[in-house]
Amino acid sequence: MTRSWWGWGNTQDAVAGQELAELTARVSALLPDRDPTVHEPPEVAALDLPTPRVTPPAALAHLCSVEPEDRAAHSHGKAYRDVVRNLAGDLRHVPDLVARPRTEQDVVDLLDWCTRESVAAIPYGGGSSVVGGVEPRFDGEYAGAVTLDLGRLDQVLEVDRVSRAARIQAGVLGPHLEQQLRPHGLTLRHYPQSFEFSTLGGWLATRAGGHFATLHTHIDDLTESMRVITPTGVSESRRLPGSGAGPSPDRLWLGSEGALGVITEAWLRLQDRPQWRSRASVHFGEYGRAVAATRAIAQSGLYPANCRLLDAGEAFLNAGASVGGAVLVLAFESADHPVRAWLDRALQLCRDHGGTVHDDAEDPGTAWRASFLRMPYQRDALARQSVLVETFETACTWDRFEQLHAAVLAAAHGALRRVTGGGLVTCRFTHVYPDGPAPYFGVYAPGRWGSLVAQWDEVKAAVSEALIANGGTITHHHAVGRDHRPWYDRQRPEPFAAALAAVKSTVDPARILNPGVLLPG
CATH class of the missing domain: 3.30.43.10 (Uridine Diphospho-n-acetylenolpyruvylglucosamine Reductase, domain 2)
Structure with missing residues (x-):
C-alpha cells in the first residue's frame, strides 16, 4: 500500500x-x-x-x-x-x-x-x-x-498476562499493535476512527477517544505508566493500578501534544478479547425523545460498547435511513458472559421513550458502521469537487445540551449562509457519559475553489464561539493543536495556564518542542 x-x-x-x-x-x-x-x-x-x-x-x-x-x-x-x-x-x-x-x-x-x-x-x-x-x-x-517520526519504535516490548498490561513503544500504529497482542488473547480495545493511521504516542499526546461510546474509551483510562523524553531529562512513572500520592505524573504528559516531551513508550491496561456481542438499532420519530432515551441508557449502568445517536440528516447521509427524529445504534460486547440481557434492557428503555426497534435485516447501524471508516476518504473526494465538508465536536452536560445544540446549529447555518449560501449540518453522539454527551457535528455545503480554507475558517470560528458560550468544550477528542488555541486559552483556568507555562519553561527551556501548541510559541 x-x-x-x-x-x-x-x-x-x-x-x-x-x-x-x-x-x-x-x-x-x-x-x-x-x-x-x-x-x-x-x-x-x-x-x-x-x-x-x-x-x-x-x-x-x-x-x-x-x-x-x-x-x-x-x-x-x-x-x-x-x-x-x-x-x-x-x-x-x-x-x-x-x-x-x-x-x-x-x-x-x-x-x-x-x-x-x-x-x-x-x-x-x-x-x-x-x-x-x-x-x-x-x-x-x-x-x-x-x-x-517515531514509526520505527513500534514494538510491544513486554506483556504482563497476570496484570493484563503491556509495555509498548509509542510509534506503533493501531493495526500492528493489535496484531502483536492477538497471540496473547488480549486487546487494548482502543479504536479511534484514525486507528489504521495513528500511533499509540499520538493517542497519548492528544488524549484520544476510542470508538467505544461508554466506560473505558479514552486512552487516559487505559494508561498505567509512561516514559517521556524531555530536553532536560527522562520522566518515567511507576506502574500502579491507582495511587493517591499527589497529582498524577501521567496527567502532565497525557494531552501535552508534544509541547512538553516526546513519549517513547507506555504501559497500557489491556482486556481479554470479547467473545459475546449483541446489537440493534432503534428509530425515533422525535429527536428530543431520542436524546432522552440515550440519556436514560447512559445513566443506567449498562455501559454499551456502542451508543451512537444519529440525527435525521446523519442517519440519511451515512446510514441510508429515513427517520423523522433519529436513529440510535446500540451494541454490547463482553469477554466473560453473554450480553443479550443488557441489550434487551436498553431496548426497553428506548421503547419507554417511543423508540421502534429494528432487527438485523433492517439494521441501519450496519450501514453506518460500514461507512464510518470510509468517511475520511469520502471527505477527500468531495474536497476535490469544492464541497465544504468537515466536522467539529464537543462535550457538555445533559442539562446544557438542548441550548448548546440549538446555538451551534444556528451559528453553523448562519455562517454557511454568509459564506456559501447555505448547507446541511448534521449531529451524532460519539460518546455518552452519565452526566453528558459528546455531540459530533458534520457540515456539508457548496464551496468555491480557491476560497475553501477561508470559508471553512469562518464557519469554524462561528461554531467555536457558540461552543464556548454555551457550556461546551472546544474539543472532546480532537486535541487543541494550533487551530483550537484561541478558544482553549479561554476555556482553561488562569492559574492552570500559569502552571503549564512554568512546566514548559522547566522541561523545555529553549522552547523547541512543538512551538505554538497549547502555549504561545
Missing part, C-alpha cells in the same frame, strides 16, 4: 468507480448548486519546496530525510483545511528534515541538537491531527524545523 502524501490513508483505497458515482449523486441531490469540477492533486515535484535551512550533524544524518515527498507529507495533518491546501499546492510551512529515530537514545540526541541550534522539534505520531498539531506554522523564530 502507498500512503497518500496529500490526503487520507492509502492511495489504493481512495473513493473511485461506483462508490464515487454514488457519493457524487447523493451530494449533488443535497447540494444542487455546487461546482462539479474535479481538481487533481499536484505532483510533489511541482511543489517547489524551499531548500532545507539546517543540516544535521554527521552522527544524526542517517536518521534524517530531506526527500521532497517526505517533507510534503509531514507538513500538514489530515483536517479538511490541510487536504484543501495540499490539493492547491499551498505548502507554506514545511519541515526542513524528517527524522526517524531508531532508539530512545536517538530521540535524546535529536532533542539535544535541536536545543543547541534552536531548531523546532515536532513529534508527528501518525500525522492524523485535524487541528494543526503537527504543522511547523511559525516563521523566523527558529533556525529550522524537524519532524520527529
Whole structure:
C-alpha cells in the first residue's frame, strides 16, 4: 500500500468507480448548486519546496530525510483545511528534515541538537491531527524545523498476562499493535476512527477517544505508566493500578501534544478479547425523545460498547435511513458472559421513550458502521469537487445540551449562509457519559475553489464561539493543536495556564518542542 502524501490513508483505497458515482449523486441531490469540477492533486515535484535551512550533524544524518515527498507529507495533518491546501499546492510551512529515530537514545540526541541550534522539534505520531498539531506554522523564530517520526519504535516490548498490561513503544500504529497482542488473547480495545493511521504516542499526546461510546474509551483510562523524553531529562512513572500520592505524573504528559516531551513508550491496561456481542438499532420519530432515551441508557449502568445517536440528516447521509427524529445504534460486547440481557434492557428503555426497534435485516447501524471508516476518504473526494465538508465536536452536560445544540446549529447555518449560501449540518453522539454527551457535528455545503480554507475558517470560528458560550468544550477528542488555541486559552483556568507555562519553561527551556501548541510559541 502507498500512503497518500496529500490526503487520507492509502492511495489504493481512495473513493473511485461506483462508490464515487454514488457519493457524487447523493451530494449533488443535497447540494444542487455546487461546482462539479474535479481538481487533481499536484505532483510533489511541482511543489517547489524551499531548500532545507539546517543540516544535521554527521552522527544524526542517517536518521534524517530531506526527500521532497517526505517533507510534503509531514507538513500538514489530515483536517479538511490541510487536504484543501495540499490539493492547491499551498505548502507554506514545511519541515526542513524528517527524522526517524531508531532508539530512545536517538530521540535524546535529536532533542539535544535541536536545543543547541534552536531548531523546532515536532513529534508527528501518525500525522492524523485535524487541528494543526503537527504543522511547523511559525516563521523566523527558529533556525529550522524537524519532524520527529517515531514509526520505527513500534514494538510491544513486554506483556504482563497476570496484570493484563503491556509495555509498548509509542510509534506503533493501531493495526500492528493489535496484531502483536492477538497471540496473547488480549486487546487494548482502543479504536479511534484514525486507528489504521495513528500511533499509540499520538493517542497519548492528544488524549484520544476510542470508538467505544461508554466506560473505558479514552486512552487516559487505559494508561498505567509512561516514559517521556524531555530536553532536560527522562520522566518515567511507576506502574500502579491507582495511587493517591499527589497529582498524577501521567496527567502532565497525557494531552501535552508534544509541547512538553516526546513519549517513547507506555504501559497500557489491556482486556481479554470479547467473545459475546449483541446489537440493534432503534428509530425515533422525535429527536428530543431520542436524546432522552440515550440519556436514560447512559445513566443506567449498562455501559454499551456502542451508543451512537444519529440525527435525521446523519442517519440519511451515512446510514441510508429515513427517520423523522433519529436513529440510535446500540451494541454490547463482553469477554466473560453473554450480553443479550443488557441489550434487551436498553431496548426497553428506548421503547419507554417511543423508540421502534429494528432487527438485523433492517439494521441501519450496519450501514453506518460500514461507512464510518470510509468517511475520511469520502471527505477527500468531495474536497476535490469544492464541497465544504468537515466536522467539529464537543462535550457538555445533559442539562446544557438542548441550548448548546440549538446555538451551534444556528451559528453553523448562519455562517454557511454568509459564506456559501447555505448547507446541511448534521449531529451524532460519539460518546455518552452519565452526566453528558459528546455531540459530533458534520457540515456539508457548496464551496468555491480557491476560497475553501477561508470559508471553512469562518464557519469554524462561528461554531467555536457558540461552543464556548454555551457550556461546551472546544474539543472532546480532537486535541487543541494550533487551530483550537484561541478558544482553549479561554476555556482553561488562569492559574492552570500559569502552571503549564512554568512546566514548559522547566522541561523545555529553549522552547523547541512543538512551538505554538497549547502555549504561545
